[in-house]
Amino acid sequence: MKFTTPGIAMLFALLMAAAGVRAGEVQMRGVSNPQQARIDYILKCQGCHRPDGGGDDRSNPPIKNEVARFLGVPGGREFLARVPGVSTVDLDDTRLANLVNWTLYTFDPAHMPADFRPYSPEEIGHLRRHPLRLERAETRARLVKGFSQDRAKTHSP
Amino acid sequence: MAGFDKWTERLSRGVARRTSRRSTLAWLGAAITGAATIPVLPVARAASGSPHGGGGAANAPLVSTNPQDPGDQTSCDYWRYCAIDGFLCSCCGGSASTCPPGTEMSPITWIGTCTNPADNRAYVISYNDCCGTSSCGQCLCNRNEGDRPQVRPQSNNDYNWCLGTQSSVYNCSTAIIVGVALDQPK
Structure with missing residues (x-):
């Protein structure tokens, strides 16, 4: 195959597009290793929360289009690191922080606050030492009630 | 007791009259062959x-x-x-x-x-x-x-x-x- 000028231009455009995708990944703040996060999600979360994070209200609550809304209510940021599935998982703090930040960006980009401060391994390590137990459903219901007001404005489109 | 003796005698004589040594051998052979097929049954598998x-x-x-x-x-x-x-x-x-x-x-x-x-x-x-x-x-x-x-x-x-x-x-x-x-x- 001989490379013609339009061919080279096209190759260049493809390379730029690939670079664009990479840039998109880099924009996930606090995610140092997205491949690791993806596999950790499959191994530790997906079994119950489904491959697309969909869930349902009977078995496991949805992550998709929902999880980042907790960041907007008081106590929500702490809640996300203290729910049993997060706090008791057998991952170290660094991998868990990587996974939580990745999950927020991947499953609910629309609700990510512009000034999102990524979870650090230290913060995760501190919060997971006080995991939620039987009060988790009640805590979640209280927080969800808190963000029912912003549902009106975020659901405008 | 005499009745029991008679009954036993009648039974053994009857068996002796009705069966031959050859048929006993045939029966024994069939039983041995039959036992060999038991491992083929689903129970054994x-x-x-x-x-x-x-x-x-x-x-x-x-x-x-x-x-x-x-x-x-x-x-x-x-x-x-x-x-x-x-x-x-x-x-x-x-x-x-x-x-x-x-x-x-x-x-x-x-x-x-x-x-x-x-x-x-x-x-x-x-x-x-x-x-x-x-x-x-x-x-x-x-x-x-x-x-x-x-x-x-x-x-x-x-x-x-x-x-x-x-x-x-x-x-x-x-x-x-x-x-x-x-x-x-x-």
């Missing part, structure tokens, strides 16, 4: 079997033609079944990745990794249960590699994982590849 559970020989082997996917999918020793606890769907009218007709696949699963002997890489396997009809009863396997105690419910295979389905009645288990693990899996 269910009792033998692989170290991870019985029943491997009762089913025709199901081998993929893909060299990347070696092994018999109806055997407990098949690589994807490394953490399985239940009946193999491939012995129950389904396959290693599909449910038998009339059952519903559970969307909620337990997930682990198994090493593929073809390339020695760890693959992420999702053990989706098939639910809706009573236990299949074929090819019971119990390997449990990486199984965690029940205090870690997301990594324990002793629970009934027929969750999120219309029926919670367990039929059999599949083992579906959902990804390739990284080099340092946990």
